[in-house]
Amino acid sequence: MLPVASLLILVPLIFAAVTFFTKTKEQAAGLGFLGSLVTLGLTLYAYLNFDSSTAAMQFFESIEWIPSLGVNYSVGIDGISMPLILLISIVIPFLILYSWKEDREAPNRFYGLILTMQAAVIGVFVALDFLVFYIFWELTLIPLFFMVNIWGGEKRVHASYKFFIYTHVASLVMLLGIFGLFYASWQQTGVPTFDIRELVTQFQFFESSLLRDAIFLSIIFGFLAKMPAFPFHSWLPDAYSEAPTAGSVLFVLLKIGGYGLFRISLPMLPNTGNPNLMITILGFLGSFSILYGALVALRQKDLKRMIAYSSLSHMGFVTLGAAGLVTLSVSGAMFQQFSHGLIMSILFMSAGAIQTSTGTRIINNLGGLAKKMPKLTVVMMVGFMASLGLPGLTGFIAEFLVLTFSYVNLPGFVLFALLAIVITAGYHLWAMQRAMFGVYNEKLGDISDINSLQVFSMGVIAILVIYFGWNPNPVLNMMITNSEAIVSLAAALGV
């Protein structure tokens, strides 16, 4: 059996390193594409050899690294990480195809950074040691920072620094929590270890409930700021909208915050000093993000900013579903991460294509684009419909699961979030109607439709959105298996 988990980090990293040294755009894009294809191949290999019926860790590898601190390089894949690895491995090759024909300076760095980002994100997903986890977690900052800082829009410097400082500080708070966890467990057992699963297990034995709460809150703060969830989201609209299209898509694929929630925070939650309070906080943040994101999206003039806020709204479902603590609500939250990644990729690619063709993203300055850009309109329509939750597409499944099953434990918050459904449909349809349909705005001049590579790459993702909308089982099954494990743990403790 291949050591897939390590290879999934190494392959993109090596291709990234080589891509940095290429000279021409064709070489850079070609090598980047090849690297992402190999990664996709490895991911499919892992997926096909994956056993969805067990919540145990698969493809496990462990090598001793710093024995005196109990640090091991240990990696593995389970039902929480597999779908997310699948998501990023699927989208990245199409992202490279999508941006193939764009002209930009330093293409070698552009594609090199995309692959670095992929390696870092997969590294976070497979890491089973807190130190390894944290290293990859921080590594994701670097490509995103440069992506915005170099190729971003007008306010790129402001946006990139804001993003960097905001999430870096949040990560440092998380690091403090990890240290606390590490030492408290060391004191408890007399053996230092950074093993995530071991530390999460040890967590319940710490005597001081204040310590447990402090650790839990500081770690989850890092996750919530990264997702992001209201009120830690203010870096999001700037970073998402100033980033180049590929950068925005990379942000969307940065599912590490939500992943941390499922991998680390949820198993810890039942053992905190006051689990019900924590659940209430999470439920509130989730449902409020949903409503707040939708309301703010409604009044955006800039198409990309609107999509950014709708992303905040969608990520609220992840928090809400996690707080629901029922097998299917947690699975729904996990599925929302997967589905959101696909849908938002289409939306940001569409917004990027519109900006390239028309030179503007202000919704009111567009109009009737469907006449000039029919291919884009079709794909974009799929993305928008999925985003607003039309049955038959992935967004519906995720949101339906979250809302229906979170109702069991958190009826108030679900009702609150339901208000957003109408608004969500409203701003999507309204934006679509103003930008794409109606009379063509002649001021835009003669514009061209998306190129064939873009049609292909966006089309494939759109087809996946439809496919998983009808048949979510290929990824949903493993999510359910793992959610059951998390929830049964909580149920055993009477939460």
Place this chain on the structure above:
Amino acid sequence: MENLMFLAPELAVVVTGLIVLLIGVFMSPQAKNVLGYLATLGVLAALALTIQSFGTEATMFFGTLSIDALSQFFKLVFLAVSLIVSLASIKYNENSDHTEEFYSLVLFATFGMMVVASANDLILLFCAFELASLATFALAGFEKKNARSLEGAMKYFIIGAISSALMLFGISYVYGATGTTSIPMIAENATLLAENPIGLVAVVLLIAGFGFKMALVPFYMWAPDAYQGSPSVVSSLLAAGSKKMGFVAAFRVFIVALAALQPDWQFAFTLLAVVTMTFGNVVAVSQTSVKRMLAYSSLAQAGYIAMAFVVMTPMALTGGIFYTLAHAFMKAGAFIAAGAVVWMITSQKTGNLDIPDHLDSFRGLGKRMPLAALSMTVFVFALAGIPPTAGFMAKLVLFSSTIQAGMTWLAVIAILNSALSLFYYARLVRYMYFLPPEGKKIGMPFPYAAALLLAVAGVLAMGIWPEPFMQWAMDAAQVLI
């Protein structure tokens, strides 16, 4: 008769220094280039002897000299810096008439530092401290016709002389109260000091004396000028080597000898550490001279290391000691890289000749001197604590130990500082890689390249495979507890 084999590393250094000084007199300036290689070989031999002697323990010369894990670890630090500096200086001293003086001073300074590392008696410690200081005073002013170099050296000398006086004064109080200068004996009689108000005075004076070398705020005034004005290779020796001498002396004197006064000096170090790291980082943000920026960042790093005195757990001391070695590699390397850029600007005679280490000189360095830019990137990322570098591991152990000791507030301050420092380090990287170059590509001289690669290797080795270094640091910390 003492077994001099225990002193083999020291002897190798001092004998090489004497040989270099002697034979240099009879050589022509062109032939003197060979002296650099000779000095490097001498340091390399000493380094090998030190590593080979790991694990041996001895006290010599009536207990004034102690060979133990702590002294060996710091000898490793000093010799590593000295190796990098001697190697890089081969280029700096090319065709100079003063090569033999330069190398003998570097070697004598190294010798002084090594003796400080093993000194177990305050008088010996003071003498060795002075030997190292005097040699570095002369080195700092080595460019006789360069006003900045002289200004820095002058400040360094005056403040250094006063600090030495303060330190000696402090030692005299300790001697007056306890009747001995031997560190273990002082520790035994520490109650005499603790019960006497003189003890407090002695602590204050000693902190001032060592604080000067460690460049802690408020004893740092000389550091930015001296680091900026001195030839870069010398700045490298000062920041990476001689600064650590202050730390090893303080480790032995405060933690071993003056353990009874721990509440007093611990309070002082708490204040010094927090103020130093914050001040260093805040001021570094606004610097446009890279060497000056590195000087302030060096203050900040000293502030981090001083946290070891505050936390005082075995983990924290391990972290502090590990940090000194990590810092030695990162800082020595960073100054050498800056030195390579200064060399580029002055030899090309284009750009800002008045301040050759200005940030603008680093524009597009990635294209002009790829190796210098790449290694500088490694060093500044290491200084910022980004994995997988030595700086990350050092901060991991040191900062996390504060949590273990329940001083979360200190960890928060240190971590916020660390986040702030990333700003000015990243700015340098931006200049090197994302701004267009102002000039053509320059070939990298071999000595600089070799020194930089050595430092990069050190930084990465400690970051990727920290286990052996961690073990050495733990053994060294055991000596103190």
